[in-house]
Each structure stands twice: as C-alpha cells, then as structure tokens.
Amino acid sequence: MHKIDIELVEMTMDVMKYAIDRISSTKNKIGKPKKAEELKALVGETITKEGIGGEVAFKLWKKHLAKANVPVDHPRNLAFVPASPTRAAIMFDLVTSVSSIHGAYWMEGAGGIFCENEAMKWIVSLTGLPEGAFGVFTSGGTAANLSALVTAREYWRSLDNQNKVEKGLIITSIGAHSSIKAMAKVADVDILLVDTEDCLEADALKSVIAGLTTHQRQRLFAVVATGGTTNAGIIDDLDGIATVCQQEQLWFHVDAAYGGGALVADSVRHLFNGIEKADSITIDPHKWMFSPYDCGAVIYKKPELAKKAHSQEGSYLDIFKDEGAHGFNPTDYQIQLTRRVRGLPLWFSLATHGTDRYKAAVERGLELAQIAGRMIEENPNVELVRPPSLSCVLFRRKGWQPEDYTHWTYENHNKGFALVTPTKWKKGDTFETVSRFCFINPDTTENDIQMILDTM
Numbered sequence: 446m447h448k449i450d451i452e453l454v455e456m457t458m459d460v461m462k463y464a465i466d467r468i469s470s471t472k473n474k475i476g477k478p479k480k481a482e483e484l485k486a487l488v489g490e491t492i493t494k495e496g497i498g499g500e501v502a503f504k505l506w507k508k509h510l511a512k513a514n515v516p517v518d519h520p521r522n523l524a525f526v527p528a529s530p531t532r533a534a535i536m537f538d539l540v541t542s543v544s545s546i547h548g549a550y551w552m553e554g555a556g557g558i559f560c561e562n563e564a565m566k567w568i569v570s571l572t573g574l575p576e577g578a579f580g581v582f583t584s585g586g587t588a589a590n591l592s593a594l595v596t597a598r599e600y601w602r603s604l605d606n607q608n609k610v611e612k613g614l615i616i617t618s619i620g621a622h623s624s625i626k627a628m629a630k631v632a633d634v635d636i637l638l639v640d641t642e643d644c645l646e647a648d649a650l651k652s653v654i655a656g657l658t659t660h661q662r663q664r665l666f667a668v669v670a671t672g673g674t675t676n677a678g679i680i681d682d683l684d685g686i687a688t689v690c691q692q693e694q695l696w697f698h699v700d701a702a703y704g705g706g707a708l709v710a711d712s713v714r715h716l717f718n719g720i721e722k723a724d725s726i727t728i729d730p731h732k733w734m735f736s737p738y739d740c741g742a743v744i745y746k747k748p749e750l751a752k753k754a755h756s757q758e759g760s761y762l763d764i765f766k767d768e769g770a771h772g773f774n775p776t777d778y779q780i781q782l783t784r785r786v787r788g789l790p791l792w793f794s795l796a797t798h799g800t801d802r803y804k805a806a807v808e809r810g811l812e813l814a815q816i817a818g819r820m821i822e823e824n825p826n827v828e829l830v831r832p833p834s835l836s837c838v839l840f841r842r843k844g845w846q847p848e849d850y851t852h853w854t855y856e857n858h859n860k861g862f863a864l865v866t867p868t869k870w871k872k873g874d875t876f877e878t879v880s881r882f883c884f885i886n887p888d889t890t891e892n893d894i895q896m897i898l899d900t901m
C-alpha cells in the first residue's frame with residue numbers, strides 16, 4: 446500500500462484545493478439527496494477486488510457524490526442547527542486523522558488529550574461551574590445527554606438501596622430536544638414532560654413536582670433544563686430551576702447543546718445565569734463553537750460521579766490505570782472506549798484565533814437573528830411568530846398553509862439556492878406550521894436573508 450505514497454501526496458493537495466474552494470461558500474449549489482439506486486447508476490461498482498484507484502474514486506466523489514450532500518456550512522443553510530467549522534479546525538481535523546491517536550487513555554494519547562483538556566478548561570470557564578468541574582468531548586449532544594443521565598441515575602441509585610430496584614423518573618419540558626426523550630429510553634428511565642414549549646419556569650416545575658404521586662416522587666431523580674431550545678432558542682429559567690433542584694435534592698442537567706456556544710457572548714450571557722449551579726451540562730462544539738463534526742461535550746460538577754458510572758474494567762486495561770500512566774482518561778467519563786481526540790480541532794482553532802474571535806463570531810450570529818427580525822417586521826408578506834431568541838427566528842408567511850411551506854422549502858433546495866425548513870410552534874392547544882431561521886455561520890449576509898425572504 447506504500448507504493449501509492451506519491452500519488453497520495455498529490456491527491457492530498459487536490460483534496461486541500463477542493464476543500465478550500467468549498468468551505469462556507471455560496472459559489473456552489475446546496476446539494477440534494479438522490480435515491481441510492483440513482484447514485485449507484487451514476488458511480489457504478491466502487492468496491493472491487495482490485496480497487497478502482499484513488500483518482501477515479503475521488504473524481505466520482507466530486508462529480509456525483511459530493512453533490513448529494515447538503516453542506517451545513519453553506520451561508521444560506523439556515524435549517525435545523527447549521528454549522529460553520531473554521532478553516533483552522535478543519536485543517537487540524539486532518540492532522541488529528543493523520544496522527545492516529547487513541548484518545549481513551551492518557552498513556553496513549555497524552556499529547557492529544559492535553560490539548561483537548563486545554564480547550565475543555567475554556568469551555569468549563571464559560572459555564573462558571575466551581576473548581577473541580579470538568580468534562581470530556583463526546584460524539585455529540587445525544588451521547589453527552591446520555592452520559593449525564595446515566596451518571597445522575599447511578600448517583601441516585603447509590604443513595605438508597607430501594608432506588609436500585611426502582612425505575613427512575615426525570616422531568617423536562619416539551620421544548621427539550623428529542624435526544625432527551627430518546628436517551629431516557631436508552632437509560633431505561635421514565636420521563637415527564639412539562640407542557641410548555643416556552644421558557645420552563647421554576648413555578649411550573651414546582652407544581653408538577655407537587656402533583657406527583659408518592660411513588661413517582663420517590664422515583665424522581667433529575668430535571669433537565671434547556672439552555673437554548675433547538676426549535677426557538679429559548680433558555681429556561683436556569684437559576685429558578687437550580688433552586689428547586691437544590692431544595693428537592695434532584696440532579697440538575699442543562700442541555701445547552703445548541704445554545705452553549707452563546708455563553709461566550711457578553712450580550713446574552715446573563716440569560717444563562719444559574720447554569721453554574723448545574724450538576725452536568727451538554728454543549729456541542731460542532732454547533733456554535735465552529736468545530737467540524739463530530740464534537741459534543743459533557744461537563745460535570747463532580748467528574749468522579751461520572752467515573753463511577755462509566756469506568757471500564759478489564760485485566761488488559763489495568764495498565765492504563767496504573768500510577769505510571771498518570772493522567773486524565775477520557776474513557777472514564779462517557780460511553781466510548783476507543784475514541785478519536787475529537788476536541789483537538791477545536792483546540793487548534795482556539796489557539797489560532799484566540800477566544801475573542803469566537804466571541805465576535807457568536808455575536809455575529811446573534812446579530813444576524815436581530816437583523817432578520819427587523820427585515821421580517823418591515824416586510825408586508827411575513828411576520829414574526831415571537832421575537833428572535835439567541836440565533837433562532839420563527840416567522841410566518843401571511844396566508845400560507847403548511848403545504849405552502851413544504852413546497853417553498855423544496856423549491857429553494859432543488860435550485861441549490863437555500864435550505865430553510867418549516868417547523869411547528871405551539872399556539873394554545875394547536876401547532877402552527879411556521880418557518881425558521883437558525884444562524885451559526887458568521888459568513889451569512891443580510892443580502893442572503895433578503896434573497897431568501899424574496900422567494901416567499
């Protein structure tokens with residue numbers, strides 16, 4: 446396989462040229478999916494006994510397969526939660542791959558894990574959690590939420606033998622991300638949803654707790670608040686909820702997978718007050734910290750509790766825990782053993798640009814949401830559903846039915862022009878279909894927003 450080294454170097458240059466040309470660019474159309482059979486017809490058999498050769502495979506990638514993907518960093522991709530990894534982070538993602546580091550244990554990955562931890566210290570400092578708090582990088586927010594939930598459940602079980610035979614119960618709101626519900630299933634705990642898609646307030650939480658049966662109250666061990674709902678950017682009353690959790694002796698988890706990046710922004714930092722009282726926090730650097738996929742993070746006030754829940758035992762693993770291997774072992778704090786040092790691209794990008802640039806880039810996303818809000822208010826065809834919150838803007842096209850939003854989304858996507866998708870917003874007892882912008886990419890311009898609104 447080494448014979449192809451020269452060829453590989455040349456191809457690496459091609460890949461770099463290709464990459465630099467397309468990152469965060471509006472020159473290229475937003476790709477769209479094709480059926481698997483259609484893609485197969487275009488590229489033919491690619492896995493063969495002899496191999497088709499890297500050059501051919503790369504050509505097929507560029508010509509057909511790349512175009513069947515939606516680049517999340519396209520400045521007119523404002524759907525779901527887009528992303529916008531920095532060039533520095535992308536470049537270091539290649540270095541991360543080329544270094545072949547096993548990121549589970551310090552013994553093997555000290556250099557990489559050291560860098561991850563430097564980046565993590567900065568993230569932890571944004572939360573204001575007390576001394577001793579620390580975290581690890583995960584594959585994403587879902588995995589981070591799972592590890593936080595499992596840590597909370599194991600802690601609760603350790604408090605009382607009766608808890609070991611009970612099914613645990615957590616409370617969150619309907620504004621919480623789908624992964625909370627999905628991971629509650631994985632962790633085999635029940636979930637109770639407070640019926641608000643708006644800010645979850647301490648009083649609403651208190652009255653739900655007061656309404657529990659004695660048995661339910663026994664089983665209740667955690668509350669999950671959201672630091673920036675994915676749909677609307679709403680931040681729950683973190684301080685109030687923290688107080689309730691303290692009084693009721695419940696684990697307080699804050700899911701800030703999307704919103705966590707905004708902790709760096711002075712203009713909105715106060716909205717997160719109370720997050721420093723959390724027992725655990727989820728933040729996705731691959732959302733608003735400009736990291737490439739995949740990079741989530743889970744942070745614990747008391748990391749030793751996560752270790753109790755996650756640490757793996759095995760005779761062949763003992764050496765890693767030896768004094769001689771002294772250091773921080775990321776595997777102990779989340780569900781993966783073998784893991785990529787996925788925090789490394791973030792470290793390099795932070796080191797390259799400095800944290801002030803991160804602050805400015807996040808503030809730009811917040812500003813774009815405010816700008817879009819004003820443009821919507823000035824446009825007679827559309828109106829705001831609610832004021833922009835963080836970088837989310839919910840708006841309606843006057844007179845449109847749900848299917849109009851769907852057609853409009855497909856039309857812009859098919860042209861490769863923009864990806865803006867409909868969502869639902871709860872109004873009383875019914876759900877209204879509306880449109881939604883979510884800004885992450887600081888390269889998005891006012892003109893991009895105007896062009897999109899003009900297509901409505």
Ligand SMILES: *Cc1c(COP(=O)(O)O)cnc(C)c1O
Pocket residue numbers: 526584585586587588590622624671673674675700701702703704729741
């Ligand atoms: C995106 C998101 C998640 C899930 O994160 P993944 O990285 O996609 O697994 C969880 N919670 C919130 C609030 C999110 O916005």
